[in-house]
Amino acid sequence: MEEIKDISLKIDFLLESHDYYSIKELIKEMEPADLSVIFEEFPQRIATLYRLLPKDLAAETFVEMESELQEKLLVQLTDSEMKEVMAELYIDDTVDIIEEMPANVVKRMLSSSDPETRKIINDILKYPADSAGSLMTTEYVCLDEDITVEDALKRIRRTGVDKETIYTCYVTKPDRTLLGYITAKKLLLSDDDLVISNIMETSIIFVNTHEDKEIVAKEMSKYDLLALPVVDNENRLVGIITVDDAIDVIEEEATEDIEKMAAIIPSDKPYLSTSPFEIWRNRIPWLILLMLTSTFTSQIITSFESKLASCVVLTAFIPMIMGSGGNAGGQTSVTIIRGLAIEEINLKDIFKILFKELRVSVLCGTALALATFAKMMLIDNLLLQNKAVTINIAIVVSFTLIVTIVVAKLVGCLLPLIAKRLGLDPAVMASPFITTIVDALSLLIYLGIATALIPGLN
Amino acid sequence: MEEIKDISLKIDFLLESHDYYSIKELIKEMEPADLSVIFEEFPQRIATLYRLLPKDLAAETFVEMESELQEKLLVQLTDSEMKEVMAELYIDDTVDIIEEMPANVVKRMLSSSDPETRKIINDILKYPADSAGSLMTTEYVCLDEDITVEDALKRIRRTGVDKETIYTCYVTKPDRTLLGYITAKKLLLSDDDLVISNIMETSIIFVNTHEDKEIVAKEMSKYDLLALPVVDNENRLVGIITVDDAIDVIEEEATEDIEKMAAIIPSDKPYLSTSPFEIWRNRIPWLILLMLTSTFTSQIITSFESKLASCVVLTAFIPMIMGSGGNAGGQTSVTIIRGLAIEEINLKDIFKILFKELRVSVLCGTALALATFAKMMLIDNLLLQNKAVTINIAIVVSFTLIVTIVVAKLVGCLLPLIAKRLGLDPAVMASPFITTIVDALSLLIYLGIATALIPGLN
Numbered sequence: 016m017e018e019i020k021d022i023s024l025k026i027d028f029l030l031e032s033h034d035y036y037s038i039k040e041l042i043k044e045m046e047p048a049d050l051s052v053i054f055e056e057f058p059q060r061i062a063t064l065y066r067l068l069p070k071d072l073a074a075e076t077f078v079e080m081e082s083e084l085q086e087k088l089l090v091q092l093t094d095s096e097m098k099e100v101m102a103e104l105y106i107d108d109t110v111d112i113i114e115e116m117p118a119n120v121v122k123r124m125l126s127s128s129d130p131e132t133r134k135i136i137n138d139i140l141k142y143p144a145d146s147a148g149s150l151m152t153t154e155y156v157c158l159d160e161d162i163t164v165e166d167a168l169k170r171i172r173r174t175g176v177d178k179e180t181i182y183t184c185y186v187t188k189p190d191r192t193l194l195g196y197i198t199a200k201k202l203l204l205s206d207d208d209l210v211i212s213n214i215m216e217t218s219i220i221f222v223n224t225h226e227d228k229e230i231v232a233k234e235m236s237k238y239d240l241l242a243l244p245v246v247d248n249e250n251r252l253v254g255i256i257t258v259d260d261a262i263d264v265i266e267e268e269a270t271e272d273i274e275k276m277a278a279i280i281p282s283d284k285p286y287l288s289t290s291p292f293e294i295w296r297n298r299i300p301w302l303i304l305l306m307l308t309s310t311f312t313s314q315i316i317t318s319f320e321s322k323l324a325s326c327v328v329l330t331a332f333i334p335m336i337m338g339s340g341g342n343a344g345g346q347t348s349v350t351i352i353r354g355l356a357i358e359e360i361n362l363k364d365i366f367k368i369l370f371k372e373l374r375v376s377v378l379c380g381t382a383l384a385l386a387t388f389a390k391m392m393l394i395d396n397l398l399l400q401n402k403a404v405t406i407n408i409a410i411v412v413s414f415t416l417i418v419t420i421v422v423a424k425l426v427g428c429l430l431p432l433i434a435k436r437l438g439l440d441p442a443v444m445a446s447p448f449i450t451t452i453v454d455a456l457s458l459l460i461y462l463g464i465a466t467a468l469i470p471g472l473n
Numbered sequence: 474m475e476e477i478k479d480i481s482l483k484i485d486f487l488l489e490s491h492d493y494y495s496i497k498e499l500i501k502e503m504e505p506a507d508l509s510v511i512f513e514e515f516p517q518r519i520a521t522l523y524r525l526l527p528k529d530l531a532a533e534t535f536v537e538m539e540s541e542l543q544e545k546l547l548v549q550l551t552d553s554e555m556k557e558v559m560a561e562l563y564i565d566d567t568v569d570i571i572e573e574m575p576a577n578v579v580k581r582m583l584s585s586s587d588p589e590t591r592k593i594i595n596d597i598l599k600y601p602a603d604s605a606g607s608l609m610t611t612e613y614v615c616l617d618e619d620i621t622v623e624d625a626l627k628r629i630r631r632t633g634v635d636k637e638t639i640y641t642c643y644v645t646k647p648d649r650t651l652l653g654y655i656t657a658k659k660l661l662l663s664d665d666d667l668v669i670s671n672i673m674e675t676s677i678i679f680v681n682t683h684e685d686k687e688i689v690a691k692e693m694s695k696y697d698l699l700a701l702p703v704v705d706n707e708n709r710l711v712g713i714i715t716v717d718d719a720i721d722v723i724e725e726e727a728t729e730d731i732e733k734m735a736a737i738i739p740s741d742k743p744y745l746s747t748s749p750f751e752i753w754r755n756r757i758p759w760l761i762l763l764m765l766t767s768t769f770t771s772q773i774i775t776s777f778e779s780k781l782a783s784c785v786v787l788t789a790f791i792p793m794i795m796g797s798g799g800n801a802g803g804q805t806s807v808t809i810i811r812g813l814a815i816e817e818i819n820l821k822d823i824f825k826i827l828f829k830e831l832r833v834s835v836l837c838g839t840a841l842a843l844a845t846f847a848k849m850m851l852i853d854n855l856l857l858q859n860k861a862v863t864i865n866i867a868i869v870v871s872f873t874l875i876v877t878i879v880v881a882k883l884v885g886c887l888l889p890l891i892a893k894r895l896g897l898d899p900a901v902m903a904s905p906f907i908t909t910i911v912d913a914l915s916l917l918i919y920l921g922i923a924t925a926l927i928p929g930l931n
Contacts, residue, residue, distance in 0.1 A: 046676065048695045048696050181657075182699075200639050200640075204630055236717075236721075239717040262716075262719075266815060269723075276735075276807070279804050279807070286812045286817055286818055287818065294833045305796060309797070310793070313792065317786070327778050334770040334795060335764060338770075341799075341905075342759070345905065349737070351744075359744055364745060367745065368745075371745075374749035378753040379753055382753075454792055
């Protein structure tokens with residue numbers, strides 16, 4: 016990162032002194048991802064900088080840029096420059112960019128691409144966002160089954176330059192029905208005169224254009240694929256998804272799950288370029304919902320009001336009991352939610368999970384109860400001389416903790432599993448939701464146990 | 474998944490009727506990842522099933538299996554079978570497996586590999602877990618700079634079969650100093666008589682053997698690499714990391730972050746094979762710590778005890794205020810933590826973030842306050858005829874909510890940023906930690922505002 020800062024400073028200086036030649040020399044061998052970060056610092060001069068890049072690096076850097084900067088640049092490009100950009104971009108990147116641009120820029124982008132590309136782009140744009148179709152590129156290597164290895168390699172050499180990957184080649188019938196695949200490695204290591212149909216892999220993993228992109232990423236990760244073929248409803252090959260896009264999806268999905276677990280409505284817009292109003296809109300629904308649910312907790316307290324008034328010391332431990340219950344339940348729910356997401360846990364394991372959490376919760380509950388009991392008797396009662404904290408109160412609080420932790424952990428593992436069973440997203444059953452439920456339950460447990468064990472409260 | 478269940482049932486039936494030939498036919502074209510799931514169902518018959526697989530598929534399936542099943546299988550294999558397995562495995566997979574096995578199995582594995590491999594394995598085992606060195610494989614394609622494209626392709630054809638990838642070839646000096654790289658695509662698309670040093674890429678991303686694997690995964694994702702070279706302290710190439718391993722790291726890191734955010738000490742052991750005692754050990758430290766911190770909350774309530782006793786209705790809204798504060802703070806902290814993790818947010822943006830969260834929190838706080846005010850006056854006071862809920866109380870609670878949400882969101886964004894600045898992991902500053910702090914703060918705010926606005930309490 017330090018290095019990038021240095022280069023930014025250098026470019027700033029060179030721009031000031033109009034030394035464009037030095038800038039050109041400086042940036043011509045850099046990585047597109049780094050260049051996009053540097054260009055972010057010079058939004059006013061983006062067109063100047065962009066024009067100093069060699070053609071292929073320019074296209075790769077363009078793809079890496081944030082969409083706001085892309086838009087700034089696109090509106091400054093001449094028609095012929097726009098044509099050049101469009102010709103260099105891979106189809107899947109073009110579609111990604113088009114989806115983020117305002118209508119007038121989209122129109123110019125489409126009219127700058129050749130008619131064939133324009134048709135393909137329009138076809139891909141029709142697939143639902145988050146589908147395999149919207150993620151794929153149509154630039155893959157396609158081989159006939161009856162050609163030899165030598166012919167296949169020749170074909171790759173002739174057409175490979177425009178393909179996003181040449182490392183997995185797909186074998187299809189003339190009507191594009193998918194028959195199998197062969198890797199470039201296998202082609203290179205096989206004898207020249209072997210026929211493709213005899214050496215290709217016929218057990219092939221593929222997805223439909225309408226498959227969810229989360230499934231796409233999971234399949235690619237599970238089977239260690241560099242590319243995944245996408246077929247239409249007639250099983251005809253229409254595109255491929257490459258591993259770099261799958262990695263992006265894996266990161267996005269993790270972010271989405273984390274947001275859902277924190278009671279936020281997920282958005283794929285970067286935080287810094289989201290307006291406060293949009294952020295508010297993603298956060299307020301859950302806040303309101305959780306606030307209304309916590310009304311139950313208030314009702315419970317209200318109904319025990321007279322008892323609490325007669326033994327106010329009980330009130331002091333409410334936040335600690337609720338907090339511990341919420342934390343314990345949150346731990347379990349998040350473990351189960353993530354386990355379900357990465358398929359480490361299945362619904363059929365429900366009884367194994369319940370039994371395990373029961374044992375864990377008894378261990379956790381007992382440890383917390385002992386710690387609390389010791390703390391209440393030694394610190395509150397002896398050290399701080401708070402005589403309202405009697406041994407009776409300490410027993411009530413400790414016993415409540417054990418029961419609360421057990422209940423919290425069982426709720427914490429059951430709710431995500433039930434959500435999964437009902438076809439809902441388990442991630443919304445994370446800490447905030449569990450906490451609200453556990454709050455009410457722990458209060459009932461606490462006040463129930465207190466009523467039973469403290470004579471004056473009866 | 475349905476299909477896999479069917480095949481499991483079929484295999485169960487075929488095992489019963491000793492029809493091994495049919496099993497062999499059934500599984501010989503399946504995917505390793507699927508086979509490993511199926512084999513998990515037959516731990517008692519694992520050696521039988523394994524012996525029915527063709528040699529290369531056997532090795533690939535072995536790699537995909539859970540370590541417990543691997544161990545079960547290894548102890549049943551003969552010495553010559555063990556040798557075969559070891560010969561088929563890639564070095565990085567071998568090291569992964571060895572790290573999970575008990576000492577006696579490790580000894581047998583090492584003695585079954587040839588002396589050269591054994592030395593490499595022992596070298597890799599010396600790298601710290603989580604380092605690039607422990608993740609790499611030594612089976613890559615290495616080219617001299619002065620050979621032609623034709624020679625390079627010949628070399629790949631001769632030696633490529635044992636390499637984990639041939640798609641990125643590394644160009645080194647005779648002492649293995651890294652000079653550059655060339656992709657198989659470039660080789661295939663270039664003229665046969667060109668010299669490697671003239672067409673190779675010299676701006677090359679690499680990492681040191683001691684680099685953290687999280688950085689490795691980030692670099693590969695950022696620069697869209699299929700393989701990343703690993704060099705020693707003298708800049709000599711010692712191995713490569715392939716993209717499939719980077720994907721695993723990305724998923725593991727996301728899981729770790731999620732666990733930390735839920736106040737769990739991360740563990741890379743799958744949930745179902747972790748004992749309740751181990752799970753307890755990962756969860757109890759934070760539970761105890763958070764419980765002790767919540768003592769402050771109890772102290773605050775205790776010190777306001779007499780005031781609360783004189784206006785018990787105030788107690789009823791404590792959980793709702795604390796809950797809303799915790800949720801609001803949790804939303805912000807999780808957003809910031811994830812933003813930092815995927816490098817969407819940088820420390821230098823701190824003032825931008827604070828200003829944004831200030832605006833968001835005023836919006837959220839106002840919305841929640843209005844909802845609460847309406848609910849208290851319309852439902853509690855009018856509908857439920859709870860006359861203790863006066864307009865004064867409703868104003869106190871609503872005003873408290875605004876202040877609490879603002880404070881919670883500012884704490885929620887400041888703490889992870891401070892942690893990052895201090896070189897700590899921001900993920901531990903997530904909801905449970907924030908909640909405990911916000912609990913105490915919101916209570917102080919609530920009781921402070923109540924004391925100021927309700928005449929009887931002064």
